[in-house]
Amino acid sequence: MNKTTSLFAGALCLALLPSAAIAQAMSPMRAEVTSFTDSFAVRVYPANPYQHRIRIEVKVYDQKFREVKDAVVSPSVFTLGARFSRPVTVMVPFDGEQKRKVRICTESIPFPGQTTRIKAQVCGKFLGERL
Amino acid sequence: MRSLMKVAVAVAVLAPVQANAETGNIPFNGTIADTCAITVLSAGTIVPNAGYTVLSSTFAGGAAGTANIMATGTGWDVSADNPAAFSAAPASAAGTTFATTYDLGGATTATGVTGATTTALNNGQTNVSVDLTATHPSGSFEAGTYTATVVLRCE
Numbered sequence: 001m002n003k004t005t006s007l008f009a010g011a012l013c014l015a016l017l018p019s020a021a022i023a024q025a026m027s028p029m030r031a032e033v034t035s036f037t038d039s040f041a042v043r044v045y046p047a048n049p050y051q052h053r054i055r056i057e058v059k060v061y062d063q064k065f066r067e068v069k070d071a072v073v074s075p076s077v078f079t080l081g082a083r084f085s086r087p088v089t090v091m092v093p094f095d096g097e098q099k100r101k102v103r104i105c106t107e108s109i110p111f112p113g114q115t116t117r118i119k120a121q122v123c124g125k126f127l128g129e130r131l
Numbered sequence: 132m133r134s135l136m137k138v139a140v141a142v143a144v145l146a147p148v149q150a151n152a153e154t155g156n157i158p159f160n161g162t163i164a165d166t167c168a169i170t171v172l173s174a175g176t177i178v179p180n181a182g183y184t185v186l187s188s189t190f191a192g193g194a195a196g197t198a199n200i201m202a203t204g205t206g207w208d209v210s211a212d213n214p215a216a217f218s219a220a221p222a223s224a225a226g227t228t229f230a231t232t233y234d235l236g237g238a239t240t241a242t243g244v245t246g247a248t249t250t251a252l253n254n255g256q257t258n259v260s261v262d263l264t265a266t267h268p269s270g271s272f273e274a275g276t277y278t279a280t281v282v283l284r285c286e
Contacts, residue, residue: 025168025285029207049168049201103286117218117278118196118261120169123286 025049026106027085029124039093040128046106047085054108056080058088061103061123068092068102092128100128165204167252167285172197177263177279183271187264195234196261200285202238202252209235211246211261212282221275226268231281234260252285259283 026046033040046056056078060071072091080086094100105123175196177186188195200209213229220227231246238255246261261281 025166027164027166029166029286047168049170105284105286107282117174117280118171118198119280119282120171120198121282121284122167122169123284125286 025120025122026104026124029122030126031124032127032129034129034131035094036131038130039091040100040130042090042092042104042126042128044088044090044104044106044124045085046080046088048080048082048108051082053079053081057107058090059105059107060090060092061105063101063103065103070095071102092126094128094130098130102126102128163203165206167200167202167207169198169200169283169285171283172199175261175263175281177265177277179272184267185264186272186277188262189264196263196281196283198259198261198283199237200252200257200259202254202257202285204254205251207252207285208249209233209239209252209257209259210249210284210286211259212284213246214263214279214281217265217277217279219276219278221273223270223273224265224267224275224277227265228268229279230264230266232262233283234262236260246281 026044028044031042033042035041044058046058048054048056058073058076060068060073062068070093074089074091076088078086090104092100092102103123103125105121107119107121173194173196175188176192176194177188178190178193179186180190187193211231211233213231217224217227233241233244233246235241235244235250236258238253239250239257241250244250261283263279263281265277265279
C-alpha cells in the first residue's frame with residue numbers, strides 16, 4: 001500500500017464523516033468508517049465548553065481501554081480557547097484485522113494543583129471496516 | 132361625455148387604494164449533535180481520618196469533586212475511574228488503594244454508585260458529585276501533599 005493511496009483513502013473517509021457542532025465536548029461520538037487501506041481515518045471535533053482556555057489531549061484506546069500506541073493523532077495535544085472547537089484527525093491501523101473498534105477520547109484537566117483532580121474524558125466509539 | 136369622464140376620474144381618485152398582501156414562509160433550521168459535554172465545576176479535597184490511615188473526601192472538612200454533564204440524547208453512559216496511584220505523594224504512600232463513588236442529580240439520578248459502574252444518562256443536564264477514598268496499605272499517611280486524579284468519563 002503506497003502512501004498516496006493511503007492518504008487518498010484517509011481523505012475519502014474524512015469527507016464521509018459528519019461535520020462538527022460548536023460548543024460540544026466532542027463530535028461525532030459514533031461512526032462507522034470503511035477503508036480499502038491498512039488504516040482508517042476519523043475526524044473528530046473536540047470542543048471547550050468552559051469560559052476559559054484549556055489544555056486538551058486526544059487519545060485512542062481499544063475496547064479494553066488500552067491505549068492504541070500506533071494510532072496517529074494530529075494534533076494530539078493542544079490548547080483550545082473558550083467556547084471553541086477544532087478538528088483533529090485520527091488515523092487508526094487495522095493491525096491485521098478486518099474490523100477494528102476503538103475509542104477516541106478527548107481529555108482535559110481544567111483544575112491543576114488540587115488534591116483531587118477530575119479529568120474529564122469524553123469518548124466516542126468508532127468502528128473501522130476494511131473493504 | 133366629458134362630465135362622465137370627470138366623474139369616473141373622481142371616483143378613481145377617491146376609491147381606497149388596495150395593496151396586494153402576499154405571505155412568504157421563511158424556514159429556520161438547526162441541528163444539535165448527539166453528544167455529551169462534561170464541565171468540571173470544582174476539584175475535590177481529601178482529608179485524613181483520626182488515625183491517618185484513610186484519606187477521603189467524605190470526611191468532615193473534605194469536599195467532593197463536582198461536574199455536570201450535558202447529554203443531548205440518550206445512549207451515553209457515565210463512569211468514574213479509580214486513580215491507579217497518587218500523582219504526587221510521599222514515597223511511603225506507595226501501594227495505596229483507591230475507591231471512587233459518584234452521585235447523580237438533575238436529568239439522571241443515582242446515589243453512591245461505585246466508580247467503575249456505568250450509569251445510563253438521560254437527555255439533559257446531569258450534576259455529578261465524585262467522592263474519593265484512599266486507604267494506606269499498611270500504616271498511616273505521613274505529612275505531605277497528596278494528589279490524585281479521577282477520570283470522569285462519558286461515552
